[in-house]
Amino acid sequence: xxxxxxxxxxxxxxxxxxxxxxxxxxxxxxxxxxxxxxxxxxxxxxxxxxxxxxxxxxxxxxxxxxxxxxxxxxxxxxxxxxxx
Numbered sequence: 001x002x003x004x005x006x007x008x009x010x011x012x013x014x015x016x017x018x019x020x021x022x023x024x025x026x027x028x029x030x031x032x033x034x035x036x037x038x039x040x041x042x043x044x045x046x047x048x049x050x051x052x053x054x055x056x057x058x059x060x061x062x063x064x065x066x067x068x069x070x071x072x073x074x075x076x077x078x079x080x081x082x083x084x
Contacts, residue, residue: 007035015044015080025058032062040084047079 008017018035020028032047039045049055059079063071070082 006031007039015046016042017046017048019048020055020059021048021050023055025054028055028058029062032059033066036063036066036068036081036084043082043084045081045084046074047081049077049079051077 006019006023008019009015010017016039018032020031023031035047036045047059049059056077056079060071063079063081066084068081068084072080072082074080
């Protein structure tokens with residue numbers, strides 16, 4: 001599935017969403033990094049990881065590596081980048 005089908009905007013919710021359901025672990029690093037850099041001016045950026053501990057850890061590793069300064073978890077499996 002292409003990246004643009006995973007990126008959405010939602011009515012009545014600020015920011016842009018990246019849904020990682022169905023994404024393989026080895027694809028996460030590049031996909032998350034590109035998403036954050038491409039849309040950094042449109043924060044908050046919401047990354048939907050799902051219930052996989054490994055997927056959540058992979059996303060957190062990328063966000064830490066690229067120095068995102070404000071990151072939160074609104075609920076389990078959902079990571080929000082408020083400032084890059």
